[in-house]
Amino acid sequence: MGRLLPVPGVRIGTACAGIKQYERDDIVVIELVKTASVAAVFTQNKFCAAPVIVAQSHLQDASPCYVLINSGNANAGLGKAGVDAAERCCNALAGELGVTGRAVLPFSTGVIGEPLPADKIILSLPEAIKDLNGNHWSKAASAILTTDTREKAYSCEVMVAAKKAVITGVAKGSGMIRPDMATMLAYIATDISIDKGLLHEMLKEAVEYSFNRITVDGDTSTNDAVVLIASGVLEVVLENRDSPGYADFFTALVETCQFLAKEIVRDGEGATKLIRIQVEKAASTEDAKELAYTIAHSPLVKTTFFASDPNWGRILAAAGRANIERLEVDKINIHLDEICIVRGGVKAKDYTEAAGQRVLSRKEITVRLDLEQGDASAEVLSCDLSYDYVKINAEYRT
Amino acid sequence: MGRLLPVPGVRIGTACAGIKQYERDDIVVIELVKTASVAAVFTQNKFCAAPVIVAQSHLQDASPCYVLINSGNANAGLGKAGVDAAERCCNALAGELGVTGRAVLPFSTGVIGEPLPADKIILSLPEAIKDLNGNHWSKAASAILTTDTREKAYSCEVMVAAKKAVITGVAKGSGMIRPDMATMLAYIATDISIDKGLLHEMLKEAVEYSFNRITVDGDTSTNDAVVLIASGVLEVVLENRDSPGYADFFTALVETCQFLAKEIVRDGEGATKLIRIQVEKAASTEDAKELAYTIAHSPLVKTTFFASDPNWGRILAAAGRANIERLEVDKINIHLDEICIVRGGVKAKDYTEAAGQRVLSRKEITVRLDLEQGDASAEVLSCDLSYDYVKINAEYRT
Numbered sequence: 001m002g003r004l005l006p007v008p009g010v011r012i013g014t015a016c017a018g019i020k021q022y023e024r025d026d027i028v029v030i031e032l033v034k035t036a037s038v039a040a041v042f043t044q045n046k047f048c049a050a051p052v053i054v055a056q057s058h059l060q061d062a063s064p065c066y067v068l069i070n071s072g073n074a075n076a077g078l079g080k081a082g083v084d085a086a087e088r089c090c091n092a093l094a095g096e097l098g099v100t101g102r103a104v105l106p107f108s109t110g111v112i113g114e115p116l117p118a119d120k121i122i123l124s125l126p127e128a129i130k131d132l133n134g135n136h137w138s139k140a141a142s143a144i145l146t147t148d149t150r151e152k153a154y155s156c157e158v159m160v161a162a163k164k165a166v167i168t169g170v171a172k173g174s175g176m177i178r179p180d181m182a183t184m185l186a187y188i189a190t191d192i193s194i195d196k197g198l199l200h201e202m203l204k205e206a207v208e209y210s211f212n213r214i215t216v217d218g219d220t221s222t223n224d225a226v227v228l229i230a231s232g233v234l235e236v237v238l239e240n241r242d243s244p245g246y247a248d249f250f251t252a253l254v255e256t257c258q259f260l261a262k263e264i265v266r267d268g269e270g271a272t273k274l275i276r277i278q279v280e281k282a283a284s285t286e287d288a289k290e291l292a293y294t295i296a297h298s299p300l301v302k303t304t305f306f307a308s309d310p311n312w313g314r315i316l317a318a319a320g321r322a323n324i325e326r327l328e329v330d331k332i333n334i335h336l337d338e339i340c341i342v343r344g345g346v347k348a349k350d351y352t353e354a355a356g357q358r359v360l361s362r363k364e365i366t367v368r369l370d371l372e373q374g375d376a377s378a379e380v381l382s383c384d385l386s387y388d389y390v391k392i393n394a395e396y397r398t
Numbered sequence: 399m400g401r402l403l404p405v406p407g408v409r410i411g412t413a414c415a416g417i418k419q420y421e422r423d424d425i426v427v428i429e430l431v432k433t434a435s436v437a438a439v440f441t442q443n444k445f446c447a448a449p450v451i452v453a454q455s456h457l458q459d460a461s462p463c464y465v466l467i468n469s470g471n472a473n474a475g476l477g478k479a480g481v482d483a484a485e486r487c488c489n490a491l492a493g494e495l496g497v498t499g500r501a502v503l504p505f506s507t508g509v510i511g512e513p514l515p516a517d518k519i520i521l522s523l524p525e526a527i528k529d530l531n532g533n534h535w536s537k538a539a540s541a542i543l544t545t546d547t548r549e550k551a552y553s554c555e556v557m558v559a560a561k562k563a564v565i566t567g568v569a570k571g572s573g574m575i576r577p578d579m580a581t582m583l584a585y586i587a588t589d590i591s592i593d594k595g596l597l598h599e600m601l602k603e604a605v606e607y608s609f610n611r612i613t614v615d616g617d618t619s620t621n622d623a624v625v626l627i628a629s630g631v632l633e634v635v636l637e638n639r640d641s642p643g644y645a646d647f648f649t650a651l652v653e654t655c656q657f658l659a660k661e662i663v664r665d666g667e668g669a670t671k672l673i674r675i676q677v678e679k680a681a682s683t684e685d686a687k688e689l690a691y692t693i694a695h696s697p698l699v700k701t702t703f704f705a706s707d708p709n710w711g712r713i714l715a716a717a718g719r720a721n722i723e724r725l726e727v728d729k730i731n732i733h734l735d736e737i738c739i740v741r742g743g744v745k746a747k748d749y750t751e752a753a754g755q756r757v758l759s760r761k762e763i764t765v766r767l768d769l770e771q772g773d774a775s776a777e778v779l780s781c782d783l784s785y786d787y788v789k790i791n792a793e794y795r796t
Contacts, residue, residue, distance in 0.1 A: 044719075045715060045718035045719045046718040046719075046725045047715060047717065047718030047727050047743070048718070074711070076714075077710075077711050077743075078744055079728075082744075111711065112709075112712065112714065112715060113710060113711035113714070113745050176712075178719075217697045217698060218695070218697065219696050219697065219698050219712075219719065220718075222718060298615075298616070298617050299616065299787070299791070300574060300617045300791055303787075303791035304791065306788065307791070307793065309792070311509070311510075312475075313509065313510020313511035313620075314510070314617070316445050316474075316475050316510065317474075317617060317618070318617060319444075319445065320445030320620060321442070321443045321617070327444045342475070344477070345445070345477060346476055347475055347476060385697075386788060387785050387789070389697070389701075389788070390785050390788060393698055393702065393705070394702075394705035394707070
């Protein structure tokens with residue numbers, strides 16, 4: 001992923017609290033400069049985790065100045081005890097740093113339903129604080145991982161109003177991935193200054209076309225969150241969508257989110273292939289999304305990709321059961337990369353098993369469905385279903 | 399499954415056409431007495447298979463007198479060529495028996511998108527006709543199987559208006575199982591006489607509480623069909639819901655459907671456990687069904703059952719993402735068989751991992767969610783997700 005650029009105004013420290021393992025750090029503290037504004041979107045799962053409840057509450061105050069993340073335990077499904085534990089950790093960090101507990105946003109990821117070992121976390125805070133440094137993005141990318149097999153991070157520079165701004169982001173996520181209005185954990189920062197309301201709008205929109213268009217297993221996590229930080233150290237201000245440089249910056253932000261989202265699918269539990277489902281010429285975006293997700297979630301489609309077996313009938317069967325208003329089956333064309341497999345709703349005359357096989361042996365495959373019903377489209381990223389998915393999830397807690 | 403009772407007025411013959419294998423029969427002919435009435439429900443998949451289109455058309459005529467089933471090829475995704483092939487098979491059977499082609503209902507199950515080997519099927523018809531016999535239900539149960547590992551059949555006797563009536567049914571299905579208003583293949587016959595309109599109503603209702611409440615992988619097949627035959631040989635007539643014996647007969651019919659549906663889940667691809675999801679005290683039946691299916695389909699929940707790991711947080715996370723109007727998370731209680739794991743939306747105080755483990759090591763497990771929101775309820779049968787599911791579906795066509 002190349003070198004991760006530091007974001008002026010943002011420092012990161014990590015430590016090992018030994019929550020689930022002692023081999024790598026599992027605690028991250030992010031320190032924000034006073035000028036920073038923060039926006040966040042959270043899971044729509046009705047059983048949201050304790051840190052989500054606490055972070056949402058703290059965000060209602062003036063801008064927070066610290067973020068505290070732990071991996072290894074989701075602090076979910078524990079009711080008031082979970083909320084109390086999250087608040088205790090926030091207060092402990094705030095105490096060390098001379099701020100109020102409500103200036104800290106807590107985040108957790110890991111197993112659901114086991115009590116958060118708050119004492120262990122609190123004991124590790126001085127080490128994380130001592131570690132604070134602008135160059136520690138990669139350490140953060142590593143410390144937030146759970147079943148992920150590798151770090152997910154992205155950095156870019158973008159010219160905004162004739163000044164060189166930076167965007168750096170990290171994310172984690174591999175299983176329980178079917179973000180709904182929000183996603184797994186991701187932290188993205190820039191050094192320009194952005195109005196808080198605008199920051200939230202930009203984040204929501206960028207997430208809609210990145211983290212909200214991916215799936216590994218169709219399961220929405222209780223702990224999903226994406227946080228966007230604008231430190232305001234660079235003297236460039238985005239006040240609204242007409243501010244000079246807005247479009248360039250927003251494009252770079254979307255690219256950052258899309259890169260991180262793609263990395264999550266690529267590292268999906270047990271995934272061996274990245275599957276891009278594109279639905280085009282649909283009657284509505286809703287229809288296109290529903291159809292794309294139905295195919296993306298079908299375990300039969302996922303195993304057929306794992307096997308590199310061009311069993312396209314499963315794609316057709318999944319399309320046929322999608323919960324959409326109208327589907328004119330005799331108009332549909334389906335492509336696997338450059339190969340047309342279905343034309344007018346039936347097997348394409350020039351399609352050969354050999355051609356299908358050739359495409360399916362690739363590591364990245366695009367399934368494109370043209371519905372010939374309208375102008376709407378949607379793209380969803382998914383992955384295949386392998387033995388390792390079962391292995392990882394059957395042995396998750398052992 | 400005990401001995402399958404013959405149904406007076408119904409004879410069955412099987413043969414091996416060698417469609418996909420030569421080890422067992424793959425063709426079934428069912429002959430119905432002239433007095434018989436027939437009702438059928440079909441898949442709601444928009445890409446319905448050619449035999450479904452043809453059977454629906456033929457059903458519009460006077461009662462059919464023959465049913466022709468093949469396994470090994472679904473005759474789906476082939477457009478007009480598929481319909482022509484199905485009609486050719488019907489006409490060939492009709493020609494051998496001196497009836498019109500529209501008196502034959504065709505059904506196919508197997509791989510999607512490969513041309514139906516109609517010639518092979520037609521060549522095998524004389525053998526199947528020669529084999530016609532009232533005692534061949536078990537041969538039919540075997541000949542219709544695909545990835546199934548065993549026959550699914552049920553027989554019972556029921557007193558209807560002081561006469562002993564018989565119900566016998568066979569079914570197949572193991573993968574692509576998430577029936578939607580209809581299901582996999584099932585053929586059920588009785589010897590009493592039932593008004594055709596009533597027969598259809600009874601079938602629809604019985605299916606709603608049996609085949610329409612099961613899932614293996616969430617995928618709805620292109621070829622699903624359930625057929626109910628009333629031969630009318632026994633001199634008992636059900637004209638409407640007030641006819642003497644209606645209630646007893648309907649109860650027996652529902653039991654038959656539920657037994658066959660359960661057998662399909664038990665034999666789900668790679669399944670090692672039967673999972674019964676009961677949602678109680680829901681605001682509406684729709685909510686209860688949606689919640690039950692969301693849990694039933696979650697690959698994370700399914701793998702946790704496979705691993706016998708009481709990772710109940712996954713059940714809670716699936717419940718939280720279900721697409722229902724209102725879920726009061728702090729009211730929910732969740733039981734695994736007799737063990738309460740979640741009370742008032744959080745981990746039950748008296749719950750122990752050892753108790754959870756004990757339940758999860760069973761072969762049949764009931765997950766019960768009490769929502770405390772209303773009077774509605776729904777039950778869905780599902781199974782776990784194992785290595786063998788991936789193996790069966792990755793190697794399906796090899």
